[in-house]
Amino acid sequence: MESRSAARRPGSLHLLAMVLMVAAFGSRYAHAGLFDDDEARHQIKELSIKTNDRLDIIAKGQIELANQIQALREENSRLRGQVETLTYELEAARKRQQDFYVDLDGRLRKLEPQPASSTEARPADEGRPQADAPRKVASDPAAETREYEAALNLFRANKLKEAASAFETFAKAHPDSALAPSAYYWLGNAQYSLRDCKKAIDAQRLLASKWPAHPKAPDALLNVATCQQELADAKGAKTTLETLVAKYPDSTAAATARQRLKK
Incomplete structure (x- = not known):
């Protein structure tokens, strides 16, 4: 009986060792699986935070861009108004200058020598056309x-x-x-x-x-x-x-x- 028990002990010990090894490996894999889930959750959380931050930055950029566009529209409207005003003032100045020169023209013409009237009396011999002289139409x-x-x-x-x-x-x-x-x-x-x-x-x-x-x-x-x-x-x-x-x-x-x- 003792010899048989002694013979069975090495096999039992071997079997026990195998069970302990499997349990150890199973515990390690369970721990690794639990660690992977926590790490994944952590990475997802960080990614979500970064994504939200980027979305906030993009939203702020869009708001700034919209404000700049509105400011440019207002500036464009203001400049258009100035151009229209300057165009009107330039046209008014040109008209005043034109009127000035027209008035000056009238004054200068009063100082210019006037042509003799065609009805002015001429000597009798000058009034008769000569045969060899070209006839000239009298001015009016x-x-x-x-x-x-x-x-x-x-x-x-x-x-x-x-x-x-x-x-x-x-x-x-x-x-x-x-x-x-x-x-x-x-x-x-x-x-x-x-x-x-x-x-x-x-x-x-x-x-x-x-x-x-x-x-x-x-x-x-x-x-x-x-x-x-x-x-x-x-x-x-x-x-x-x-x-x-x-x-x-x-x-x-x-x-x-x-x-x-x-x-």
Whole structure:
């Protein structure tokens, strides 16, 4: 009996050792599984916190962006209002300047020599046409004045295309009229207002070259320089301003030309 018990003891001990090992492994795996669940919960919690923080940052960024957009809209509205105001003031200033020059034109014409009337008495021998002399149509100062005033009224009414056409027609129909220089002057101004600087230069140059002693000649050269500057012809504008100062040193236009040459 003792021998059999002794024989069975090693097997029992071996079996017990196996059971203890399995229990130990099972306990370890159970602990590891419990640890993995806690770690996962912790990571999920941290991820949730980070996600919420990012969402808060994005929300704040969107609010700031919306505020900036609204501020830009308000600033744009304010600037648009300023532009409209400045445009109105510029147009009003241009109209005042236009009215000033029209009034000045009327005053200057009173100082200009008037052409002799066709009805003025002539000697008997001068009244008879000669056979070899070309017949010249007599001018009518009153009719010329009406035509000129009609063109000037179009310019005053800001009907620039019609005014330019009327002044050009007048200048071609009455090239020797005392009002022809003024017609070319206003033709140039109308073309400039229509943003046609090349035609404006042609009209003003014709006035300055054909009637250099006319009161509007200095202003015509100043207008030429202005157009040249707008056409990016800085060298030509400088030459014109220097010519203006040399030919008409005491004119108001020359004073303006000196200021421009200093810049």
